[in-house]
Amino acid sequence: MPPADPAARAARVFVEPGQVLPDRLLSEGFAPTAAQPPSAGWYLGLDRDGLVLRNAGGEAPFQPGPPPATRSRGPNAIARACGARPGLTVLDAMAGWGADGLVLAAAGCAVTMTESHPLVFAMLVDLLEGCAPHVQVEFRDARRLIPSGFDVVYLDPMFEPRRKTALPARPMQVLRDLVGRDAPDLGEILVLARRHARDRVVMKRHAHAPAVGVPDWRIPARTVRFDVYRPSA
Numbered sequence: 001m002p003p004a005d006p007a008a009r010a011a012r013v014f015v016e017p018g019q020v021l022p023d024r025l026l027s028e029g030f031a032p033t034a035a036q037p038p039s040a041g042w043y044l045g046l047d048r049d050g051l052v053l054r055n056a057g058g059e060a061p062f063q064p065g066p067p068p069a070t071r072s073r074g075p076n077a078i079a080r081a082c083g084a085r086p087g088l089t090v091l092d093a094m095a096g097w098g099a100d101g102l103v104l105a106a107a108g109c110a111v112t113m114t115e116s117h118p119l120v121f122a123m124l125v126d127l128l129e130g131c132a133p134h135v136q137v138e139f140r141d142a143r144r145l146i147p148s149g150f151d152v153v154y155l156d157p158m159f160e161p162r163r164k165t166a167l168p169a170r171p172m173q174v175l176r177d178l179v180g181r182d183a184p185d186l187g188e189i190l191v192l193a194r195r196h197a198r199d200r201v202v203m204k205r206h207a208h209a210p211a212v213g214v215p216d217w218r219i220p221a222r223t224v225r226f227d228v229y230r231p232s233a
Protein backbone atom coordinates (compact mmCIF):
# COMPACT_ATOMS: atom_id res chain seq x y z
CA MET A 1 0.00 0.00 0.00
CA PRO A 2 1.41 3.43 -0.89
CA PRO A 3 2.05 5.72 2.09
CA ALA A 4 -0.71 8.05 3.24
CA ASP A 5 0.94 11.05 1.65
CA PRO A 6 2.14 9.97 -1.78
CA ALA A 7 3.39 13.49 -2.55
CA ALA A 8 6.17 12.72 -0.08
CA ARG A 9 7.47 9.96 -2.33
CA ALA A 10 10.39 10.88 -4.53
CA ALA A 11 9.61 10.87 -8.23
CA ARG A 12 12.54 10.18 -10.50
CA VAL A 13 12.47 12.88 -13.12
CA PHE A 14 15.07 13.67 -15.77
CA VAL A 15 14.40 16.74 -17.88
CA GLU A 16 16.50 17.39 -21.00
CA PRO A 17 18.15 20.84 -21.03
CA GLY A 18 15.77 23.44 -22.50
CA GLN A 19 12.60 21.52 -21.51
CA VAL A 20 10.22 22.56 -18.73
CA LEU A 21 7.87 20.29 -16.82
CA PRO A 22 4.15 21.00 -17.37
CA ASP A 23 2.64 23.40 -14.80
CA ARG A 24 0.34 20.71 -13.42
CA LEU A 25 3.32 18.54 -12.45
CA LEU A 26 5.30 21.49 -11.04
CA SER A 27 2.28 22.40 -8.90
CA GLU A 28 2.19 18.84 -7.54
CA GLY A 29 5.82 19.14 -6.43
CA PHE A 30 7.48 17.31 -9.31
CA ALA A 31 10.93 18.65 -10.11
CA PRO A 32 14.00 17.52 -12.04
CA THR A 33 16.03 15.46 -9.60
CA ALA A 34 19.34 14.94 -11.36
CA ALA A 35 21.69 16.40 -13.91
CA GLN A 36 22.08 12.94 -15.44
CA PRO A 37 19.47 10.25 -16.11
CA PRO A 38 19.22 7.74 -13.24
CA SER A 39 21.39 4.65 -13.65
CA ALA A 40 18.76 2.06 -12.68
CA GLY A 41 15.02 1.52 -12.90
CA TRP A 42 12.19 3.54 -14.41
CA TYR A 43 12.21 7.31 -14.49
CA LEU A 44 10.20 10.09 -16.05
CA GLY A 45 11.97 11.61 -19.03
CA LEU A 46 11.04 14.87 -20.70
CA ASP A 47 12.48 15.72 -24.09
CA ARG A 48 11.31 17.44 -27.28
CA ASP A 49 8.81 14.63 -27.87
CA GLY A 50 7.16 15.09 -24.47
CA LEU A 51 6.91 12.98 -21.34
CA VAL A 52 7.93 9.36 -21.53
CA LEU A 53 8.78 6.62 -19.05
CA ARG A 54 12.36 5.50 -19.63
CA ASN A 55 14.15 2.52 -18.19
CA ALA A 56 17.83 2.70 -17.34
CA GLY A 57 18.08 -1.09 -17.64
CA GLY A 58 17.49 -0.94 -21.38
CA GLU A 59 13.78 -1.75 -21.62
CA ALA A 60 11.98 0.12 -24.38
CA PRO A 61 10.48 3.47 -23.34
CA PHE A 62 6.79 3.49 -22.51
CA GLN A 63 3.93 5.93 -23.02
CA PRO A 64 0.38 4.83 -22.19
CA GLY A 65 -2.08 5.50 -24.99
CA PRO A 66 -5.82 6.08 -24.83
CA PRO A 67 -7.84 2.85 -24.90
CA PRO A 68 -9.03 1.79 -28.36
CA ALA A 69 -12.13 3.72 -29.39
CA THR A 70 -14.15 0.51 -29.65
CA ARG A 71 -13.95 0.00 -25.87
CA SER A 72 -15.80 3.23 -25.27
CA ARG A 73 -18.85 2.34 -27.41
CA GLY A 74 -21.91 0.37 -26.54
CA PRO A 75 -22.85 -1.40 -23.35
CA ASN A 76 -20.04 -3.29 -21.72
CA ALA A 77 -19.44 -5.07 -18.47
CA ILE A 78 -17.74 -2.23 -16.58
CA ALA A 79 -20.41 0.27 -17.63
CA ARG A 80 -23.16 -2.14 -16.57
CA ALA A 81 -21.46 -2.92 -13.28
CA CYS A 82 -21.15 0.79 -12.44
CA GLY A 83 -24.63 1.66 -13.73
CA ALA A 84 -22.90 4.22 -15.97
CA ARG A 85 -25.06 7.10 -17.19
CA PRO A 86 -24.57 10.79 -17.88
CA GLY A 87 -23.89 12.79 -14.74
CA LEU A 88 -23.14 9.84 -12.44
CA THR A 89 -20.14 10.79 -10.28
CA VAL A 90 -17.49 8.08 -10.24
CA LEU A 91 -14.24 7.91 -8.32
CA ASP A 92 -11.80 5.71 -10.25
CA ALA A 93 -9.85 5.17 -7.06
CA MET A 94 -6.91 3.18 -8.49
CA ALA A 95 -6.55 4.84 -11.86
CA GLY A 96 -3.34 3.34 -13.29
CA TRP A 97 -3.20 4.27 -16.98
CA GLY A 98 -6.84 5.41 -16.85
CA ALA A 99 -8.25 2.92 -19.36
CA ASP A 100 -11.23 1.87 -17.23
CA GLY A 101 -12.02 5.40 -16.07
CA LEU A 102 -11.99 6.59 -19.69
CA VAL A 103 -14.60 3.98 -20.61
CA LEU A 104 -16.85 5.38 -17.86
CA ALA A 105 -16.15 8.97 -18.94
CA ALA A 106 -17.08 8.02 -22.51
CA ALA A 107 -20.40 6.73 -21.13
CA GLY A 108 -21.09 10.23 -19.78
CA CYS A 109 -20.04 9.73 -16.13
CA ALA A 110 -18.33 12.61 -14.31
CA VAL A 111 -15.10 10.76 -13.52
CA THR A 112 -12.47 11.72 -10.97
CA MET A 113 -9.35 9.58 -11.05
CA THR A 114 -6.86 9.19 -8.23
CA GLU A 115 -3.45 7.57 -8.44
CA SER A 116 -0.83 7.32 -5.72
CA HIS A 117 2.27 6.32 -7.69
CA PRO A 118 4.10 9.47 -8.80
CA LEU A 119 5.39 8.24 -12.16
CA VAL A 120 2.05 6.65 -13.07
CA PHE A 121 0.25 9.84 -12.01
CA ALA A 122 2.56 12.02 -14.16
CA MET A 123 1.97 9.91 -17.27
CA LEU A 124 -1.76 9.86 -16.58
CA VAL A 125 -1.90 13.68 -16.36
CA ASP A 126 -0.15 13.85 -19.72
CA LEU A 127 -2.46 11.27 -21.30
CA LEU A 128 -5.66 12.92 -20.05
CA GLU A 129 -4.57 16.38 -21.18
CA GLY A 130 -4.36 14.95 -24.68
CA CYS A 131 -7.55 12.88 -24.84
CA ALA A 132 -9.90 13.75 -21.95
CA PRO A 133 -9.14 17.16 -20.40
CA HIS A 134 -12.57 17.12 -18.65
CA VAL A 135 -11.54 14.14 -16.50
CA GLN A 136 -10.11 15.25 -13.16
CA VAL A 137 -7.06 13.47 -11.83
CA GLU A 138 -5.64 13.71 -8.31
CA PHE A 139 -2.28 12.64 -6.88
CA ARG A 140 -3.65 11.12 -3.68
CA ASP A 141 -4.15 7.93 -1.82
CA ALA A 142 -7.70 6.80 -2.60
CA ARG A 143 -8.52 6.72 1.12
CA ARG A 144 -8.27 10.49 1.23
CA LEU A 145 -10.76 11.07 -1.60
CA ILE A 146 -13.31 8.35 -0.91
CA PRO A 147 -14.94 10.32 1.98
CA SER A 148 -15.66 13.26 -0.40
CA GLY A 149 -18.75 11.31 -1.50
CA PHE A 150 -19.23 9.87 -5.01
CA ASP A 151 -22.12 7.94 -6.47
CA VAL A 152 -19.78 5.10 -7.42
CA VAL A 153 -16.34 4.12 -6.15
CA TYR A 154 -14.52 1.92 -8.65
CA LEU A 155 -11.61 -0.19 -7.37
CA ASP A 156 -9.13 -2.00 -9.61
CA PRO A 157 -6.26 -3.35 -7.50
CA MET A 158 -3.36 -5.19 -9.13
CA PHE A 159 -4.11 -8.85 -9.74
CA GLU A 160 -1.88 -11.50 -8.26
CA PRO A 161 0.48 -12.72 -11.01
CA ARG A 162 -0.87 -16.07 -12.24
CA ARG A 163 1.17 -19.09 -13.13
CA LYS A 164 0.78 -20.74 -16.52
CA THR A 165 -0.64 -17.68 -18.22
CA ALA A 166 0.68 -15.62 -21.09
CA LEU A 167 2.51 -12.43 -20.14
CA PRO A 168 0.12 -9.54 -19.53
CA ALA A 169 -0.03 -6.76 -22.13
CA ARG A 170 2.85 -4.28 -21.97
CA PRO A 171 0.93 -1.48 -20.17
CA MET A 172 0.15 -3.91 -17.35
CA GLN A 173 3.70 -5.30 -17.31
CA VAL A 174 5.12 -1.80 -16.89
CA LEU A 175 2.55 -0.97 -14.21
CA ARG A 176 3.41 -4.14 -12.32
CA ASP A 177 7.10 -3.36 -12.58
CA LEU A 178 6.53 0.14 -11.21
CA VAL A 179 3.92 -0.48 -8.54
CA GLY A 180 4.46 -4.10 -7.57
CA ARG A 181 1.67 -5.59 -5.46
CA ASP A 182 -0.62 -2.86 -4.23
CA ALA A 183 -3.51 -2.70 -1.82
CA PRO A 184 -2.85 -5.59 0.58
CA ASP A 185 -5.42 -3.88 2.83
CA LEU A 186 -8.11 -3.90 0.19
CA GLY A 187 -10.65 -5.03 2.76
CA GLU A 188 -10.18 -1.77 4.66
CA ILE A 189 -10.56 0.32 1.48
CA LEU A 190 -13.71 -1.60 0.58
CA VAL A 191 -15.27 -0.91 4.00
CA LEU A 192 -14.45 2.81 3.65
CA ALA A 193 -15.82 2.92 0.09
CA ARG A 194 -19.06 1.19 1.08
CA ARG A 195 -19.49 3.65 3.91
CA HIS A 196 -19.21 6.69 1.61
CA ALA A 197 -20.42 5.66 -1.88
CA ARG A 198 -23.99 6.82 -2.51
CA ASP A 199 -24.94 4.16 -5.04
CA ARG A 200 -22.40 1.31 -5.17
CA VAL A 201 -18.81 0.13 -5.02
CA VAL A 202 -17.44 -1.90 -7.91
CA MET A 203 -14.29 -4.01 -7.70
CA LYS A 204 -12.60 -5.61 -10.71
CA ARG A 205 -11.24 -9.08 -10.02
CA HIS A 206 -9.63 -11.75 -12.11
CA ALA A 207 -12.35 -14.17 -13.24
CA HIS A 208 -11.09 -16.90 -10.87
CA ALA A 209 -9.93 -14.74 -7.95
CA PRO A 210 -11.80 -14.95 -4.65
CA ALA A 211 -14.06 -12.03 -3.83
CA VAL A 212 -13.15 -9.52 -1.14
CA GLY A 213 -16.00 -9.61 1.37
CA VAL A 214 -19.44 -10.55 0.05
CA PRO A 215 -20.49 -8.79 -3.15
CA ASP A 216 -24.20 -8.18 -3.71
CA TRP A 217 -23.92 -9.26 -7.33
CA ARG A 218 -21.35 -9.91 -10.05
CA ILE A 219 -21.01 -9.03 -13.71
CA PRO A 220 -18.77 -11.50 -15.54
CA ALA A 221 -16.59 -10.47 -18.47
CA ARG A 222 -14.18 -12.50 -20.62
CA THR A 223 -11.20 -12.81 -18.26
CA VAL A 224 -12.32 -10.62 -15.35
CA ARG A 225 -15.47 -9.99 -13.38
CA PHE A 226 -16.89 -6.95 -11.62
CA ASP A 227 -18.05 -7.49 -8.05
CA VAL A 228 -20.70 -4.97 -7.05
CA TYR A 229 -21.39 -3.93 -3.44
CA ARG A 230 -24.24 -1.86 -2.12
CA PRO A 231 -23.35 0.92 0.33
CA SER A 232 -23.29 -0.14 3.98
CA ALA A 233 -25.96 1.44 6.09
Ligand SMILES: C[S@@+](CC[C@H](N)C(=O)[O-])C[C@H]1O[C@@H](n2cnc3c(N)ncnc32)[C@H](O)[C@@H]1O
Residues within 6 Å of the ligand: 001, 002, 093, 094, 095, 096, 097, 098, 099, 100, 101, 114, 115, 116, 117, 120, 140, 141, 142, 143, 156, 157, 158, 159, 175, 179, 182, 183
Ligand atom coordinates in the same frame (compact mmCIF):
# COMPACT_ATOMS: atom_id res chain seq x y z
C1 LIG B 1 -4.35 -2.45 -11.70
S1 LIG B 1 -3.88 -0.78 -11.68
C2 LIG B 1 -5.29 0.02 -12.34
C3 LIG B 1 -5.43 -0.09 -13.84
C4 LIG B 1 -6.52 0.81 -14.38
N1 LIG B 1 -7.85 0.38 -13.99
C5 LIG B 1 -6.44 0.98 -15.88
O1 LIG B 1 -7.49 0.86 -16.54
O2 LIG B 1 -5.33 1.28 -16.37
C6 LIG B 1 -3.92 -0.31 -9.99
C7 LIG B 1 -3.40 1.12 -9.76
O3 LIG B 1 -3.87 1.54 -8.49
C8 LIG B 1 -2.90 2.36 -7.87
N2 LIG B 1 -3.18 2.32 -6.43
C9 LIG B 1 -3.07 1.26 -5.58
N3 LIG B 1 -3.46 1.60 -4.34
C10 LIG B 1 -3.88 2.90 -4.40
C11 LIG B 1 -4.42 3.81 -3.45
N4 LIG B 1 -4.62 3.44 -2.17
N5 LIG B 1 -4.73 5.05 -3.86
C12 LIG B 1 -4.56 5.43 -5.15
N6 LIG B 1 -4.03 4.61 -6.11
C13 LIG B 1 -3.71 3.37 -5.74
C14 LIG B 1 -1.58 1.69 -8.27
O4 LIG B 1 -0.50 2.61 -8.19
C15 LIG B 1 -1.88 1.27 -9.71
O5 LIG B 1 -1.47 2.25 -10.63
